Amino acid sequence: MNLKAMENYRTKYRSEVGRFYNGWVHMLSVAIVGILAISYFISQVNQPTLLEWLTLPITILCVNFAEYAAHRWLGHVRTKIGGLFYSRHTGDHHSFFIEDNMPYQSVRDWRVVLFPTYLIFAFLIGLILPMGALLYFVFSANVTFLMAIGGIFGYLFYEVMHFSYHLPNGSFVEKVPVWRELRQLHNLHHRRSIMAKENFNITLPIFDFLLGTLYWEKPRVR
Ligand SMILES: [Zn+2]
Numbered sequence: 461m462n463l464k465a466m467e468n469y470r471t472k473y474r475s476e477v478g479r480f481y482n483g484w485v486h487m488l489s490v491a492i493v494g495i496l497a498i499s500y501f502i503s504q505v506n507q508p509t510l511l512e513w514l515t516l517p518i519t520i521l522c523v524n525f526a527e528y529a530a531h532r533w534l535g536h537v538r539t540k541i542g543g544l545f546y547s548r549h550t551g552d553h554h555s556f557f558i559e560d561n562m563p564y565q566s567v568r569d570w571r572v573v574l575f576p577t578y579l580i581f582a583f584l585i586g587l588i589l590p591m592g593a594l595l596y597f598v599f600s601a602n603v604t605f606l607m608a609i610g611g612i613f614g615y616l617f618y619e620v621m622h623f624s625y626h627l628p629n630g631s632f633v634e635k636v637p638v639w640r641e642l643r644q645l646h647n648l649h650h651r652r653s654i655m656a657k658e659n660f661n662i663t664l665p666i667f668d669f670l671l672g673t674l675y676w677e678k679p680r681v682r
């Protein structure tokens with residue numbers, strides 16, 4: 461895909477974004493739901509033991525794997541269960557942004573950067589709720605709520621990091637060590653020839669490292 465094809469795709473995508481779409485409403489609705497949920501879960505934790513605290517890093521590691529696995533095996537492989545995600549990701553997101561053409565250009569472009577709002581509800585109801593119920597009966601209420609905190613934190617962390625990689629050129633992200641390297645990993649992932657092979661983590665490249673799909677190249681001087 462060359463620049464011309466990308467521009468054509470952008471024009472087509474933008475023409476199909478609903479008239480009433482508002483990027484700020486989109487972003488704030490996800491942020492508010494996430495922050496309210498996490499605040500409620502924090503309020504329910506009651507003096508956890510050291511062992512119960514372990515739930516937090518374990519959950520964050522699980523979310524890191526989920527981010528990797530969903531991106532690699534559903535976002536870049538056409539499957540029956542992940543058809544919609546595949547078309548939104550490989551189809552839309554990767555056609556809209558190609559390597560070195562990462563910034564969104566208007567607030568309406570946020571539609572192709574952020575997950576749809578309903579996904580955080582699906583995540584809460586479809587994943588956190590049943591997992592929480594299971595942990596409640598097997599372990600304790602603290603384990604349930606610490607898992608819920610880690611889960612929502614991981615979700616928001618993904619959204620914030622991914623959004624930051626698509627900020628306009630010259631943003632603060634390019635000046636912060638580590639953060640700018642993470643951004644470069646995602647920039648490389650947007651290279652069409654390697655998008656289905658390398659750099660599937662969006663936050664910390666833990667599973668890219670463990671599973672041998674971490675790919676690094678220095679940023680090109682523009
Ligand atoms: Zn991206």
Ligand SMILES: [Zn+2]
Pocket residue numbers: 531535536549554649655
């Ligand atoms: Zn991708």
